Amino acid sequence: MNVELVNTGSELMLGRVLNTHQQWLCRRLADLGHVVTRQVAIGDTGHEIQQAVREALSRADLVITTGGLGPTSDDITRELIAELLGKKLIENQAVLAHIENFFARRNRPRPAKTSVETFVPEGALVFLNQNGTAPGLAMKIGNGSWKLGVGAETSPPTISHLPSASPKWLVMLPGPPRELRPMFDDSIAPWLKREFVREIFVCRTLRTTGVGESSVQEKVESDLQPLVKAGLEVGYCARPGAVDVRLTASGLGAEDLVRAGEAVARKNLGATIFGFDDDEIETVVVKLLAQKKQTLALAESCTGGNMAQRLTNVPGASAVFLGGVVCYSNAAKATFLGVRSASLAAHGAVSEVVAREMAAGARQQFGADLAVAITGIAGPGGGTADKPVGTVFIALASAGGVAVRRYLNAWDRLTFKEVTATQGLEWLRQLLSA
Amino acid sequence: MNVELVNTGSELMLGRVLNTHQQWLCRRLADLGHVVTRQVAIGDTGHEIQQAVREALSRADLVITTGGLGPTSDDITRELIAELLGKKLIENQAVLAHIENFFARRNRPRPAKTSVETFVPEGALVFLNQNGTAPGLAMKIGNGSWKLGVGAETSPPTISHLPSASPKWLVMLPGPPRELRPMFDDSIAPWLKREFVREIFVCRTLRTTGVGESSVQEKVESDLQPLVKAGLEVGYCARPGAVDVRLTASGLGAEDLVRAGEAVARKNLGATIFGFDDDEIETVVVKLLAQKKQTLALAESCTGGNMAQRLTNVPGASAVFLGGVVCYSNAAKATFLGVRSASLAAHGAVSEVVAREMAAGARQQFGADLAVAITGIAGPGGGTADKPVGTVFIALASAGGVAVRRYLNAWDRLTFKEVTATQGLEWLRQLLSA
Numbered sequence: 117m118n119v120e121l122v123n124t125g126s127e128l129m130l131g132r133v134l135n136t137h138q139q140w141l142c143r144r145l146a147d148l149g150h151v152v153t154r155q156v157a158i159g160d161t162g163h164e165i166q167q168a169v170r171e172a173l174s175r176a177d178l179v180i181t182t183g184g185l186g187p188t189s190d191d192i193t194r195e196l197i198a199e200l201l202g203k204k205l206i207e208n209q210a211v212l213a214h215i216e217n218f219f220a221r222r223n224r225p226r227p228a229k230t231s232v233e234t235f236v237p238e239g240a241l242v243f244l245n246q247n248g249t250a251p252g253l254a255m256k257i258g259n260g261s262w263k264l265g266v267g268a269e270t271s272p273p274t275i276s277h278l279p280s281a282s283p284k285w286l287v288m289l290p291g292p293p294r295e296l297r298p299m300f301d302d303s304i305a306p307w308l309k310r311e312f313v314r315e316i317f318v319c320r321t322l323r324t325t326g327v328g329e330s331s332v333q334e335k336v337e338s339d340l341q342p343l344v345k346a347g348l349e350v351g352y353c354a355r356p357g358a359v360d361v362r363l364t365a366s367g368l369g370a371e372d373l374v375r376a377g378e379a380v381a382r383k384n385l386g387a388t389i390f391g392f393d394d395d396e397i398e399t400v401v402v403k404l405l406a407q408k409k410q411t412l413a414l415a416e417s418c419t420g421g422n423m424a425q426r427l428t429n430v431p432g433a434s435a436v437f438l439g440g441v442v443c444y445s446n447a448a449k450a451t452f453l454g455v456r457s458a459s460l461a462a463h464g465a466v467s468e469v470v471a472r473e474m475a476a477g478a479r480q481q482f483g484a485d486l487a488v489a490i491t492g493i494a495g496p497g498g499g500t501a502d503k504p505v506g507t508v509f510i511a512l513a514s515a516g517g518v519a520v521r522r523y524l525n526a527w528d529r530l531t532f533k534e535v536t537a538t539q540g541l542e543w544l545r546q547l548l549s550a
Numbered sequence: 551m552n553v554e555l556v557n558t559g560s561e562l563m564l565g566r567v568l569n570t571h572q573q574w575l576c577r578r579l580a581d582l583g584h585v586v587t588r589q590v591a592i593g594d595t596g597h598e599i600q601q602a603v604r605e606a607l608s609r610a611d612l613v614i615t616t617g618g619l620g621p622t623s624d625d626i627t628r629e630l631i632a633e634l635l636g637k638k639l640i641e642n643q644a645v646l647a648h649i650e651n652f653f654a655r656r657n658r659p660r661p662a663k664t665s666v667e668t669f670v671p672e673g674a675l676v677f678l679n680q681n682g683t684a685p686g687l688a689m690k691i692g693n694g695s696w697k698l699g700v701g702a703e704t705s706p707p708t709i710s711h712l713p714s715a716s717p718k719w720l721v722m723l724p725g726p727p728r729e730l731r732p733m734f735d736d737s738i739a740p741w742l743k744r745e746f747v748r749e750i751f752v753c754r755t756l757r758t759t760g761v762g763e764s765s766v767q768e769k770v771e772s773d774l775q776p777l778v779k780a781g782l783e784v785g786y787c788a789r790p791g792a793v794d795v796r797l798t799a800s801g802l803g804a805e806d807l808v809r810a811g812e813a814v815a816r817k818n819l820g821a822t823i824f825g826f827d828d829d830e831i832e833t834v835v836v837k838l839l840a841q842k843k844q845t846l847a848l849a850e851s852c853t854g855g856n857m858a859q860r861l862t863n864v865p866g867a868s869a870v871f872l873g874g875v876v877c878y879s880n881a882a883k884a885t886f887l888g889v890r891s892a893s894l895a896a897h898g899a900v901s902e903v904v905a906r907e908m909a910a911g912a913r914q915q916f917g918a919d920l921a922v923a924i925t926g927i928a929g930p931g932g933g934t935a936d937k938p939v940g941t942v943f944i945a946l947a948s949a950g951g952v953a954v955r956r957y958l959n960a961w962d963r964l965t966f967k968e969v970t971a972t973q974g975l976e977w978l979r980q981l982l983s984a
Contacts, residue, residue, distance in 0.1 A: 530863055
């Protein structure tokens with residue numbers, strides 16, 4: 117099955133907003149066994165939307181659009197697609213009731229302009245929006261159902277002759293992520309599973325850190341070869357600080373193949389695997405801390421709060437994370453963590469000695485079971501011959517004492533912060549899963 | 551002029567990486583007066599890349615591809631495009647010397663597989679990669695120059711007859727952002743300005759915070775109307791916590807029109823404008839702190855380090871930012887900031903009194919001129935009838951005393967953290983620019 121995404125929004129084309137729908141929907145669909153073959157973003161204009169949807173329908177079995185379903189004047193996707201498909205817009209009583217109820221619960225009058233959201237193309241499936249007003253819509257095309265109309269514009273329709281044996285689906289989702297994501301998970305994904313019954317598909321992603329892409333590949337490639345010949349597919353995806361290994365298979369025996377592949381990869385990659393599928397390293401660390409009934413404190417210098425920021429993104433982090441000090445000045449290292457001025461003077465703020473004192477101080481001051489301290493040179497300035505930009509000391513304090521590791525993370529400033537914080541989280545993970 | 555982007559990478563289609571090129575390039579191009587009309591992402595397969603580039607060239611005057619120029623086996627864009635255009639790949643001595651020098655400076659032998667990067671399509675313009683090995687490439691198509699070849703696949707070429715009067719350009723950029731971005735700014739943008747001499751184009755973006763999109767629009771729309779009639783274009787772009795107003799004009803008088811529009815917007819939007827064009831609020835705050843010779847400390851509870859993380863993304867932040875305490879526990883609030891247990895017991899951690907004591911404590915303990923404290927309920931759990939999820943108290947301590955503001959930020963957890971930290975930064979900005 118071919119799947120294509122069409123993301124609409126003039127703000128996307130001006131580069132004022134980041135298109136997060138592409139990644140989010142591609143990942144969800146891939147995990148359901150449907151790899152998106154093409155994603156297109158276009159502005160909110162009639163011609164472009166109709167042309168992009170028409171082209172996508174000429175290639176794909178499932179086309180998903182995002183955006184343009186709201187009540188304002190630049191929300192025109194619903195109307196344009198109804199026109200393209202030659203369908204009338206009809207008021208839907210369930211949607212009307214849902215929207216009236218949405219405002220009633222908030223003690224606010226229903227704005228008149230939301231009326232357009234109650235009109236849906238004739239025959240469309242409706243998915244009510246649990247976090248907003250505009251519903252999601254799904255329309256079947258072909259197979260004795262609808263034909264594509266010519267639309268309002270001049271270019272000829274490219275799909276005038278859909279084979280009647282191959283119906284296609286066009287799904288329209290609202291633009292705001294907080295509306296789209298729950299709607300997809302709660303309504304669209306179950307519907308897709310029913311509608312696009314596909315042969316058995318199994319997908320498992322192993323997430324690693326601390327090893328480069330080519331090394332990961334070298335470690336598993338030859339041992340996976342017999343399984344690949346039997347039908348296992350293996351993919352690699354690298355980002356700064358992390359490499360994913362994706363194992364997939366289809367058909368009878370898919371589950372065995374993926375399970376065998378996972379066993380090989382687990383054996384060969386060992387402790388570099390920090391998690392599976394949607395796991396983030398901070399989520400894994402919070403879960404492990406809770407399991408092991410350990411509390412955590414941080415002392416961050418060069419990462420500037422990146423580690424705290426990521427840990428506190430995890431709901432429930434407050435049960436195990438006591439807090440951290442972002443000690444961007446020497447005085448802060450002394451005042452809050454008890455780092456000795458003599459250590460700072462003799463070794464400099466970026467040193468094994470200071471990292472050690474920061475970790476011990478954080479552990480003691482917060483009364484935590486574990487503390488991680490990070491001090492380094494994020495750049496662009498501040499490097500020396502001994503300690504070039506990217507030099508980092510990470511210390512981990514526990515009841516057993518303090519250990520220190522030195523790294524060289526020669527990245528740009530923001531990547532440096534992210535990679536360095538990931539190293540701190542990874543060390544914690546290894547300690548907690550030992 | 552029509553511009554289209556083609557982003558390649560199978561990891562994009564699996565949703566394992568976020569496509570940041572789309573936003574970055576769209577924004578850069580829009581600021582040069584070239585709004586991208588379509589962006590396409592596809593996997594690293596021969597058929598898909600050639601088809602997408604062929605389609606883009608059939609519509610656009612300038613097509614920019616990203617990715618697939620590296621030395622590994624899935625980097626096939628250069629070869630496929632040479633094939634599509636019917637051009638031979640020829641070794642380029644400047645690229646070879648650049649790559650040899652790249653490894654010589656790092657005291658590493660040049661990997662044999664980088665040889666493929668020295669081959670460029672015959673006649674291509676070459677942009678050396680200052681942060682990597684694969685060069686950027688630009689190829690002129692049409693106007694007595696090249697014709698599109700048929701390529702290796704079966705589908706017929708759609709552009710067999712380019713009008714000779716309209717040359718098109720195909721630009722290929724390397725995938726890694728730390729290579730692509732400097733190459734675009736240092737080489738591609740100046741080249742675009744020379745090659746695509748367009749009529750005068752002026753663009754100014756005013757960035758606001760604290761007011762919703764429709765309110766921003768209401769405040770400026772009618773007063774801008776006469777200028778819009780004279781040719782000014784006005785666009786709005788909203789994200790949680792921020793709304794951009796984009797003023798553009800072309801041709802003679804464009805500068806006057808945009809300047810007049812900016813004057814109207816500045817008058818009507820006043821202090822809600824936090825910056826212009828590429829300004830981020832944290833960058834503005836760091837600059838203002840440096841100008842006013844003020845130092846800053848933070849006490850973050852519910853934002854969990856978001857504010858520190860953003861401030862320390864700004865190079866040079868260490869000159870003004872002394873540090874912060876992420877006080878996720880009551881004990882941390884008491885130990886590090888001197889918040890009284892009586893205050894915590896009587897009012898709770900999320901209260902005006904505690905926010906006030908946190909800010910005063912941070913200012914004193916860090917020895918800072920200014921301190922911002924944030925305490926609130928990020929959710930999803932923890933709300934009460936009095937203090938629902940989203941309740942926030944922000945306190946600002948200065949030599950003049952401590953002030954507190956209360957907000958209700960009813961967003962999901964991550965958006966809550968971002969919006970709340972933005973409110974803290976905005977308050978600082980207002981104080982510093984008063």
